[in-house]
Amino acid sequence: MKAWFLSAGVCASLALGPTSERELTRGPATFHSRSAEHEAARSGPSAAMFLLPPGTYEPFFKRAGAPVQVKEFFLDRVPATRSEFREFVEHRPRWRRSAVTPLFAEARYLADWSGDLDPGPAPLQAPVTFVSWFAAKAYCEYQGKRLPTVIEWERAASGSAPGEPRAPFQFAMGQAAPELAPALAFGAVWEWTHDFNSVLVAGGSDDGPASSQFCGDGFRARDAKNYGGFLRYSFRSSLKAGYALKNLGFRCAKDAA
Amino acid sequence: MTRRSIAAALATLAVATALFWLYFQRQAAADLARTSARPATRNTGLSLYQFDSVFTSDDGRTIHLADLRGRFQILALIFTRCPRACPTLVKQIQAFERALPTQQRRAVRFALITIDPDHDTPQVLHAYRERMGLGENWTLLNGAADAVRDLAASIGFAYGSNDGEAPVHSKLVTVLDPEGVVVQQQLGVEGDQQRLLDSLVGGAP
Numbered sequence: 001m002k003a004w005f006l007s008a009g010v011c012a013s014l015a016l017g018p019t020s021e022r023e024l025t026r027g028p029a030t031f032h033s034r035s036a037e038h039e040a041a042r043s044g045p046s047a048a049m050f051l052l053p054p055g056t057y058e059p060f061f062k063r064a065g066a067p068v069q070v071k072e073f074f075l076d077r078v079p080a081t082r083s084e085f086r087e088f089v090e091h092r093p094r095w096r097r098s099a100v101t102p103l104f105a106e107a108r109y110l111a112d113w114s115g116d117l118d119p120g121p122a123p124l125q126a127p128v129t130f131v132s133w134f135a136a137k138a139y140c141e142y143q144g145k146r147l148p149t150v151i152e153w154e155r156a157a158s159g160s161a162p163g164e165p166r167a168p169f170q171f172a173m174g175q176a177a178p179e180l181a182p183a184l185a186f187g188a189v190w191e192w193t194h195d196f197n198s199v200l201v202a203g204g205s206d207d208g209p210a211s212s213q214f215c216g217d218g219f220r221a222r223d224a225k226n227y228g229g230f231l232r233y234s235f236r237s238s239l240k241a242g243y244a245l246k247n248l249g250f251r252c253a254k255d256a257a
Numbered sequence: 258m259t260r261r262s263i264a265a266a267l268a269t270l271a272v273a274t275a276l277f278w279l280y281f282q283r284q285a286a287a288d289l290a291r292t293s294a295r296p297a298t299r300n301t302g303l304s305l306y307q308f309d310s311v312f313t314s315d316d317g318r319t320i321h322l323a324d325l326r327g328r329f330q331i332l333a334l335i336f337t338r339c340p341r342a343c344p345t346l347v348k349q350i351q352a353f354e355r356a357l358p359t360q361q362r363r364a365v366r367f368a369l370i371t372i373d374p375d376h377d378t379p380q381v382l383h384a385y386r387e388r389m390g391l392g393e394n395w396t397l398l399n400g401a402a403d404a405v406r407d408l409a410a411s412i413g414f415a416y417g418s419n420d421g422e423a424p425v426h427s428k429l430v431t432v433l434d435p436e437g438v439v440v441q442q443q444l445g446v447e448g449d450q451q452r453l454l455d456s457l458v459g460g461a462p
Contacts, residue, residue, distance in 0.1 A: 242411060
């Protein structure tokens with residue numbers, strides 16, 4: 001019994017002991033982060049995070065009290081890749097395709113993978129897709145991060161084309177806001193957010209007594225010509241947390257300080 | 258009549274009564290079983306009772322969602338400060354409850370989870386129960402924001418803050434089978450009640 005406790009204690013201290021520092025870059029300065037045992041095991045390019053400065057954001061929907069104050073936060077430069085997700089499931093077996101609980105990921109979870117630990121022929125640096133919100137959350141937690149909120153993500157990603165006041169259709173999956181987040185890359189995939197289900201397109205509780213499910217009822221967009229925004233918000237409102245879709249990936253965020 | 262024949266008649270009557278009683282018991286049990294039964298193909302890997310987050314009921318008990326297992330649950334997410342839509346929704350569900358045939362009403366329970374846990378403490382929920390006249394077959398639950406977000410995101414219930422005003426949210430009503438698998442959902446209980454009713458007998462949605 002004592003020997004068991006002793007060896008368990010030794011193993012635990014070895015596992016939790018040495019850590020590596022990982023550098024997170026932002027505009028003017030750098031941020032150093034300590035992370036846990038998984039950091040030592042990471043291979044592949046270290047994905048940098050970008051610090052978005054604090055500021056205000058005018059949300060897509062007209063709301064009382066808009067614009068919203070957004071604190072500074074870190075956001076991954078690119079969505080989580082297939083190789084990063086492979087490393088995650090290697091260390092977290094219950095998120096492997098053959099083991100995952102159906103409630104937390106539907107049948108198409110990692111559908112384009114060839115096996116539990118084999119992402120298949122597509123490029124390893126491409127964004128991982130066919131992942132559910134629960135899986136995305138678990139991945140970010142594994143990284144010591146979290147999913148960004150809709151507001152955070154939109155603030156970073158609702159840039160428009162040069163000279164264009166608003167984002168056209170081709171930027172529906174996001175376009176880096178140039179003065180805020182030039183180092184971020186969007187546009188490859190739709191992306192999960194922490195509170196994706198905070199979006200109500202219609203049928204909400206504060207609609208009038210005759211509220212219905214029709215598109216135009218109760219929809220209070222600030223800018224009727226923000227087509228990219230329309231697409232993103234409509235898409236979000238159609239999602240359920242267990243869905244795993246072909247063009248839906250995610251990236252992680254992290255509180256600053 | 259001889260004493261013997263009276264005794265024989267009474268014995269026959271007793272046996273007959275016992276047989277009838279047994280028959281009715283079996284019928285009632287079969288009815289309940291049919292109401293609670295789920296098709297063998299139902300995938301319990303989809304059960305919401307796999308969320309192991311801890312909730313607190315309005316009478317202060319610690320509740321896991323899995324404690325709701327065993328009966329159909331009609332689930333709605335509300336908050337007590339809701340000015341119009343939630344009270345209306347709860348009243349609609351109560352009307353649906355009263356209109357249920359006896360067999361179904363015995364087999365079904367009702368659950369309300371608050372999306373405003375900071376304000377809707379168990380005590381506040383308890384006052385809400387009294388105000389709305391909710392019976393013992395209603396469970397009122399307070400849970401941490403993350404736990405509620407997980408559950409809501411899973412069933413497709415949308416809600417968000419309206420910047421200090423009352424949270425905006427959908428009027429989604431969800432029916433869970435006795436294993437906690439979603440078998441039916443609809444917005445509000447005013448329109449098609451037959452589908453809700455049908456979902457309570459384990460039929461396909």
